[in-house]
Amino acid sequence: DVVFNLRESLKPQKNYVFYCQSCGDIIVKDRKFFRVLPLPSEHWSALVEEWCCHPDPFARSTLQPQNDDCFLGDTFFLLNSGNESHKSKENTRVICKRCKTILGEAVSPDTIKYYVTEVIVQPSEGNFSPTPRSQFIQSVVAQCLVELSSAKSTFRFIVKGDNGKIYILVWLLNCDTLLVESLESSSSHSVSTLFGDSFMPSSAPVGTWNAVKVLYQPCTKSRNNE
Known part of the structure; x- marks a missing residue:
């Protein structure tokens, strides 16, 4: 897989290295976690009153990782900042020291939120291999x-920016699409989608990839403002 699946592969008591996806610079080196825990859904607090018959017991508490914790969200993960010093002096953004890419944000003095689209996590014994953006x-x-x-069990999604602006609407159609690409030569690349047993010529080498099929609607300034 191109992406290191955090939920399935990030385990406690093992060492990991965090890289900037854009340039490969090491962000966190040889970090071992005692606890790797999934976070509740992003808007879980909005539903608390539906489940509790008394005042919200979580109103004054926040889910913050301790020194050796890693909390996994849907599109981010939280780490205790420890000795890391990637935070920008101007604001709470966390930036790569080498390429200045925004990697995440400081959500508290002791907690950093890293975006899964900007950071690659690999076991310490592995080697970093760059992947096209x-x-x-x-x-x-x-x-x-x-x-x-x-x-x-939802298949419609909204992609928003940090400012709350909606950029794209996505409708997930299926998750079991298989892409087959001819590897014979760069001039003869062809991609087909297989939904069942179909005939494939065996004379040329092929590559296969799992894929998802989606419909999407951009919401840019020049179109689809409503």
């Missing part, structure tokens, strides 16, 4: 859509 983003988004649709 477009391919990485597609893989991350597809993985998030599959996990969210499976967990919440």
